Amino acid sequence: MKVLIVEDNLQLSENITTYLSKEGYVCTPAYTYYEAVDRLLSFSYDILVLDIMLPDGDGLQVLQELKSRQNNTGVIISSAKNSLEDKLRGLDLGADDYITKPYHLPELNARIKAIYRRRNFEGNRLISFNEISINPDTMEVKVNQSPIILTRKEYELLVYFIANRNRVLTKQSIAEHLWGDHMDLADSFDFVYQHIKNLRKKITQVGGNDYISTIYGLGYRMN
Amino acid sequence: MKVLIVEDNLQLSENITTYLSKEGYVCTPAYTYYEAVDRLLSFSYDILVLDIMLPDGDGLQVLQELKSRQNNTGVIISSAKNSLEDKLRGLDLGADDYITKPYHLPELNARIKAIYRRRNFEGNRLISFNEISINPDTMEVKVNQSPIILTRKEYELLVYFIANRNRVLTKQSIAEHLWGDHMDLADSFDFVYQHIKNLRKKITQVGGNDYISTIYGLGYRMN
DNA sequence: GCCTGTCTTCAGAGTCTCTTCAAAAAGTCG
DNA sequence: CGACTTTTTGAAGAGACTCTGAAGACAGGC
Numbered sequence: 001m002k003v004l005i006v007e008d009n010l011q012l013s014e015n016i017t018t019y020l021s022k023e024g025y026v027c028t029p030a031y032t033y034y035e036a037v038d039r040l041l042s043f044s045y046d047i048l049v050l051d052i053m054l055p056d057g058d059g060l061q062v063l064q065e066l067k068s069r070q071n072n073t074g075v076i077i078s079s080a081k082n083s084l085e086d087k088l089r090g091l092d093l094g095a096d097d098y099i100t101k102p103y104h105l106p107e108l109n110a111r112i113k114a115i116y117r118r119r120n121f122e123g124n125r126l127i128s129f130n131e132i133s134i135n136p137d138t139m140e141v142k143v144n145q146s147p148i149i150l151t152r153k154e155y156e157l158l159v160y161f162i163a164n165r166n167r168v169l170t171k172q173s174i175a176e177h178l179w180g181d182h183m184d185l186a187d188s189f190d191f192v193y194q195h196i197k198n199l200r201k202k203i204t205q206v207g208g209n210d211y212i213s214t215i216y217g218l219g220y221r222m223n
Numbered sequence: 224m225k226v227l228i229v230e231d232n233l234q235l236s237e238n239i240t241t242y243l244s245k246e247g248y249v250c251t252p253a254y255t256y257y258e259a260v261d262r263l264l265s266f267s268y269d270i271l272v273l274d275i276m277l278p279d280g281d282g283l284q285v286l287q288e289l290k291s292r293q294n295n296t297g298v299i300i301s302s303a304k305n306s307l308e309d310k311l312r313g314l315d316l317g318a319d320d321y322i323t324k325p326y327h328l329p330e331l332n333a334r335i336k337a338i339y340r341r342r343n344f345e346g347n348r349l350i351s352f353n354e355i356s357i358n359p360d361t362m363e364v365k366v367n368q369s370p371i372i373l374t375r376k377e378y379e380l381l382v383y384f385i386a387n388r389n390r391v392l393t394k395q396s397i398a399e400h401l402w403g404d405h406m407d408l409a410d411s412f413d414f415v416y417q418h419i420k421n422l423r424k425k426i427t428q429v430g431g432n433d434y435i436s437t438i439y440g441l442g443y444r445m446n
Numbered sequence: 447g448c449c450t451g452t453c454t455t456c457a458g459a460g461t462c463t464c465t466t467c468a469a470a471a472a473g474t475c476g
Numbered sequence: 477c478g479a480c481t482t483t484t485t486g487a488a489g490a491g492a493c494t495c496t497g498a499a500g501a502c503a504g505g506c
Contacts, residue, residue, distance in 0.1 A: 194485090
């Protein structure tokens with residue numbers, strides 16, 4: 001399990017890293033706001049331990065950044081203040097838990113484990129792809145936080161694309177997947193175009209990038 | 224009934240566990256602050272027996288934690304001090320009762336039962352969703368304080384929707400829930416429309432929002 | 447047994463989605 | 477560049493789904 005530790009106190013940061021490493025986590029420290037955002041953009045972490053008082057910015061900004069990307073990382077706010085307000089703001093912004101400094105390292109460990117358990121047992125699984133995230137239970141699709149309403153075919157198409165990201169999908173394979181085998185000997189798959197068009201439109205309308213690129217003569221690929 | 228016993232005195236902890244187990248409770252001991260929090264985050268308990276002097280933190284913090292999560296667990300503060308202040312703080316933080324050490328185990332049992340009775344029979348629990356509130360004991364439903372009268376099916380439908388808020392419910396799952404399994408092979412679930420229509424009408428008639436949105440081709444979702 | 451209120455069925459009107467078609471635009475290759 | 481193929485687009489009809497009101501079926505209270 002990969003953990004990003006955002007903490008400007010060098011001593012504390014090292015203590016956490018040492019402890020969690022012994023417990024079997026892979027830890028990366030970040031000492032500033034800038035560093036934290038940089039890492040979050042480049043790599044993916046399972047857990048983010050976030051100090052909210054950073055020398056070059058508010059830690060909650062990191063959180064805002066993260067959530068705006070529909071990242072699936074679990075977040076624990078670490079705060080020296082005992083201020084309820086900060087904690088509530090943190091939880092509002094989508095943090096999963098908070099912990100008040102000074103704290104015992106085993107407690108941090110316990111909270112990390114708890115988040116992990118919650119993620120894995122409460123069926124909170126989300127399908128996500130860059131700024132697109134899908135909740136399979138509710139069929140809700142969000143692009144940059146803005147919900148978009150897809151028809152059934154558009155939804156199935158999007159899921160199929162994301163499941164096969166970076167792979168070229170021919171019109172035929174798309175048709176077979178969305179319409180089943182009775183499509184076998186159809187002489188035209190024109191209708192697929194329509195749904196791709198609509199899907200692209202709905203995604204770009206709310207500011208999402210068009211990740212579906214056309215491979216001339218072959219099909220489509222999402223990347 | 225599941226009970227979490229937070230108590231650092233090993234001897235006492237075992238005594239309580241033994242006694243309550245005989246009385247038919249399922250007991251889990253926690254000896255430290257972080258152990259308690261860990262368990263509370265991962266599992267759900269009906270009753271929490273909480274010693275407030277723990278080796279690694281203040282037991283009242285556990286309580287604060289718990290209440291900030293809208294947990295429904297009943298809490299009994301167990302304190303060696305005879306200090307009124309601590310008890311008051313505990314009750315302020317939402318504890319349901321307190322008991323002063325040393326105490327007789329049957330007294331603890333009595334208090335657990337009392338809390339359980341209060342929770343379950345005095346109908347203090349309300350189901351609510353935005354401006355809609357439901358009293359399950361009397362089947363009374365209020366929208367913006369104005370009472371509305373629902374038929375049984377409409378009532379069950381509303382409760383089902385609120386219990387599954389933000390989730391898409393298909394007509395079929397609604398039918399199965401409201402009419403039981405003998406609906407299995409019904410070829411049409413049209414009658415569900417009627418009740419949804421009536422429910423919507425009654426809610427909007429008194430100025431409530433129509434939180435039930437139609438997901439075309441799928442079902443309905445309350446949000 | 448009759449009355450009242452609730453539940454279910456039915457038919458149509460209305461709405462949204464899917465598919466088809468034809469024309470325009472874009473890409474490929476000699 | 478020009479001929480050809482493939483993709484994109486818009487419009488429109490077909491089809492599926494949802495909503496509505498009315499009427500029949502059922503159950504409980506008197």
